[in-house]
Amino acid sequence: MALAVGMRVLTRSLLRPWVRGPGATPGRTGPVAGGGDCVRCFGSPRVLVEPDPAAGFAVMKMRNPPVNSLSLEFLTEMLISLEKLESDKAFHAIIITSDCPGIFSAGLDLKEMCGRDPTHYAEYWKAVQELWLRFYLSHLVVISAINGVSPAGGCLLALSSDYRVLADNPKYAIGLNETLLGIVAPFWFKDTLVNTVGHRVAERALQLGLLFPPAEALRVGMVDQVVPEDQVQSAARSVLAQWLAIPGHARQLTKTLMRKPTADRLLKERDADIQNFVRFISRDAIQKALRTYLEKLKQKKS
């Protein structure tokens, strides 16, 4: 718990108010949910929150270009936005979606894991744990409007939601593909996947690092709904109405009933999990592999 508290203090100190008026980034965001004019939009450099308090929900748009990598700063800003919405009684739900074309989130930011010191790795991993714990157990209804590819940590974020709508684009595969990079998903990534698709599908998917295209993702239960790409946001809103019709307190307690045992497994050994991560990521072989991979990425871009 000490860790969690430390994390929150950290996130608060990083908070940068972010007010955006309509038209600030023309062509980037459409009209706000519920017909608002975005005057009430808030957020941080990397997370745009479009609130619709009258309708009881907000859209949380991830915009950490080019691929919504979950850097420490980005994770922190997402947690701040979530906390802000959770503490405002007007909000009962959020829709998470991406502002980066073609990608929901590429997952963990390898730059946070390469060439830094153990203290940084520990801090980073604590933030990744916190993201999962807070979204997985949030008393808000969390709907993922998955409008792009969603590998590894991006998939974990989607799996932490209550419902997943995926755009029907064959490029938008989703899955925990860690083994392809030579790394192993942490046990709580695995638990979350098993809870979603069952033991056997998870076992094969994790070993092979499978990324499921939309039809397949729907078939195995990785997502709940696949819709044409231009209907992802509206489908998420439709589904939200069904969730918001349920008495909130009973729904929240039911969510806790289902998910707390899984979260408790991490909470019980959170420090050990951080130490494991730091030890693993500090290995010469891993550091070398990450450097090579990041070099390749850089060359690909230029």
Next chain:
Amino acid sequence: MALAVGMRVLTRSLLRPWVRGPGATPGRTGPVAGGGDCVRCFGSPRVLVEPDPAAGFAVMKMRNPPVNSLSLEFLTEMLISLEKLESDKAFHAIIITSDCPGIFSAGLDLKEMCGRDPTHYAEYWKAVQELWLRFYLSHLVVISAINGVSPAGGCLLALSSDYRVLADNPKYAIGLNETLLGIVAPFWFKDTLVNTVGHRVAERALQLGLLFPPAEALRVGMVDQVVPEDQVQSAARSVLAQWLAIPGHARQLTKTLMRKPTADRLLKERDADIQNFVRFISRDAIQKALRTYLEKLKQKKS
């Protein structure tokens, strides 16, 4: 265990022999399974048992009109009938079905939870626990012939069976819809559902209080078979034959192997579960909600 024993003594003291000859309620019950003439029928005011000892099974018909609400007396009579059949070596299986048109069972009786004292609530909850424990672990094969809508506690009863046949009538939805009433399913309701449909389907169904119509219930595995309404009883009998062909002792031990760990979770904290229930149900807000709901039901009827 003390609780369980106390419960059994209670149920025995409430036993009212019930002999019914053929034609006693004309047009209500057809010919008995196996061609008997119902001379051997027994039961209690609310549970009609039509035994077919030659075939090794009995049909247990619930008739607590209008909706087979699981009142304390009704629960008690069901437990007595089950115990009677379990202790008679002629019987290896039962079929549970409803004698109330259009409804299998409406579930827990809200009248038992409203305007009574804590001792009554505790006694009632003990009986609900007992119903689940005894049916879920019965050494008899239990087949549910679901010939009507089956929400909440009615669904739990069906889930406690070994096999579920549902009549193909769009009105006969089945599910644990507790959240719709603002309440939360106990953890052992949840465990039973997860065992039946898996974690993800259970998570969504419980949060949204979903009632599944027949086709959907079959698809997610909430029931095992959907048949035309006039074939529910015969389909249940056909399936029974398959179960009765299995060596009884091995089948019973296998059932225990599968279900004991789930039952043990309740057995380990049975008293705490009762106390939780009493505390929850005694709240002013809950009592008020129940009174309002019961008032509405009464007005609807008149």
Next chain:
Amino acid sequence: MALAVGMRVLTRSLLRPWVRGPGATPGRTGPVAGGGDCVRCFGSPRVLVEPDPAAGFAVMKMRNPPVNSLSLEFLTEMLISLEKLESDKAFHAIIITSDCPGIFSAGLDLKEMCGRDPTHYAEYWKAVQELWLRFYLSHLVVISAINGVSPAGGCLLALSSDYRVLADNPKYAIGLNETLLGIVAPFWFKDTLVNTVGHRVAERALQLGLLFPPAEALRVGMVDQVVPEDQVQSAARSVLAQWLAIPGHARQLTKTLMRKPTADRLLKERDADIQNFVRFISRDAIQKALRTYLEKLKQKKS
């Protein structure tokens, strides 16, 4: 652990080198995977290993005619072959298949359980445990090319693989049908099945002793792929390529992550499980049933 070590010493002492040149059993084995000429084939009397070190895998052919019963000697030879391949860095995968027409494996050898002394029963059961533990947790990729019927222990062997390809022949049913023989699957057979097909399918399949024909086996997830009978071996090889493309170390750790908790349940109470088996199998009623069954089998053959 003492048991496991003892077992390995035993298996080593039983090792009989087995060199087989091409044409040794004409018409029995086709060309070796990868186009080898079988000069490198090795194995033991009952397990023919066709290695293809260049491709990184070996085919393990079971040939304990007539039905690949898992006798103590056969189990021992399978474990030796597995150990040999595991300790050779050239091998990353195996394909298990049968050399006995129409049968993958009939499962445990009832002759090992009948008319022997408790020490023998204990030794036999230890070997059965060891087979499961070693195949279920092997760092090699294990693909089952199921080219025949696969009941009980034969099904367990298949379930211990990472992937199952079944020949599309309606006679080649697969399942844990122990109850049909009046016996109960051990808890770790059950756990393995639950991990593969989920709790509800496992519950019904184990109680009824269901043997699933190919289409049904695929539908419930008992196997991963059903192909025409003459394509079983080639399909297994195709699938293998997908598994071998994954970084080995990450894949192995992921397999451990998924399977260790299940294996640990047996490892924690291995001795108790052996004692349970010995006690059960030593009963007069069981011994009598086994004798009768074995007599019937003998008469059927002659």
